Amino acid sequence: MSTYNLKINGTKHSVNVASETPLLWVLRDTLGLVGTKFGCGIGQCGACTVHLNGIAVRGCQTPVSAAVGLEITTIEGLSQDGTHPLQKAWCELDVAQCGYCQAGQIMTAASLLARNPNPSDQDIDDAMAGNLCRCATYTRIRAGIHHAANLAANKEAKV
């Protein structure tokens, strides 16, 4: 057991856990940030996707010790009030079915849009390939990312 100082969604947290504990379980069990989901535990489904310095990583494969000193962002901190273009697009297009995978989908998509504001279908498929949806909402996820890209572009154009 060691103490780790983490910065999550802009807030500092100090947790006392074993060094190999995955960030996923620190978020969910230690800190109660349950928006990040446990799906498979082996980095195969993407439900636990969070950002480290803006880059999408698998929370279940990231030891807490590796997240120290980095900006950790979870679905709860993607925006202040649920108005990230992806969150708005997801609501407008009813992307979710059961919704369990969608936090991970949105976090991966957010990382994509940050480096590629206008992705093609192929760009989206390549970036999202590691995020599984058992309800198979893939076509709406793709539409949602395009819609979010448009929302973000229009907002910029207005500014």
Add this chain to the structure above:
Amino acid sequence: MNTQSSELNRRAFLKVSTLVSTGLFLGYYINSSDDAVGEVSKLKPEALDSTFSPNAFISITKDGTVTLVSARPEIGQGIKTSLPMILAEELGVNWKDVKVVSVPLNSIYGGQAAGGSTSTPTSYLRLRRLGATARTLLVQAAANSWGVPAAECKVKDGSVIHTPSARTVKFGDLVDAASKLPVPNEASVRLKDPSEFTLLGSRVSGVDNDKVVTGKPLFGIDQVVPGMVYAVYAKCPVWGGKVVSANLDVVKAQPGVRDAFIINETVPYHNNPVLGLVPGVAILADSTWNAFSARKQLQVVWDEGAFAKDSWAGYKEKAKQMVQTGEGLKRVRNDGDVDKAFESATTLHEADYHFAFIGHTNLEPQNTTALVTGDKVQLWSPTQNPTDVQNSVAEALGIEPENVSIVITRIGGGFGRRLHPDPAIEAAVIAKKSKSPCKTCLVKRR
């Protein structure tokens, strides 16, 4: 399976259908009698002051707030949105003024299972009648106050309108008067003609979309009870097996582990000894991760029992033998004259079909949160079949079903797997034995 499903009452239907294939669900779907009238009057809850609540699904307060109940599990099929839409359509309120609430298991809501794609068809007419009954009372209250025939009044966007005199009154202002009227026979109320629908058939956003995209704790696995432990349950890998011994001392010495114990009892599920609670080893820890890590150190000597040598290859061979000898075969359908049709056919096609056992792979791992207090149990359960959870947990703990309370959470994928109550039984038994509230979680990879 024979075709007696049309004669099954609801409870029998659930009992039987969860044990077999989806075939009976289809039978029930076609022969559904859940739409039948006669239940609505039983659905009236305790009356609340200042609230018009003619049945358990609808309440309207004086400030005009319309609260509609969504009683069945949301699995991603969308019924938390679509079922209240049915109520709202007949009631005549604007969807934007509606607040939708989920409710715990309670017989006042009628059936609360979701399976076999039956929730909407079996709820449709019933919910329409509930909405129309409330509308009828509100219209009557308005008509009485104006001294005009109810037939001259219509409803729109949460108001009753009397066109000839150009008068309008909001539902909220009718709460007291409508609450005093006798609830009419639900069969007598006028349902809208589908051509009058304004909400049904339109596209509305899922009521929990904003919560899904911001990571709110909607799912079973997200529930937290103060002081709870995190548990995993290592079940015998063969149905019908038992625990002979386990290295509990090693497991208990792992970081964060609070307790570990063997459960060697079985609790049958609908008389099937291999469903429900089966023997295994429970490990309780201060976090899911520590429980999972301790699970990796667990070594169990199993008595795998009578089915240890069963195999897919063996089943295939047995099926082949049965087809060849005819022994044990049962004709399940016989529409028309099948034998004659085969005899008179010019070409015969023959094929063998094999359907392998396939996991449901729900993305949300099986889990339940349980709090046992004396002879009462509170469960937070991502179940498609809360009534079966209630009955089977009661049986496992030797308590009355009414002492098992169930919060039905949103479900991260059902696919029929969550029609079975085993995760809830395990959580309740572990919580009782450990004298600690617990959340169980399936380890997907060992």
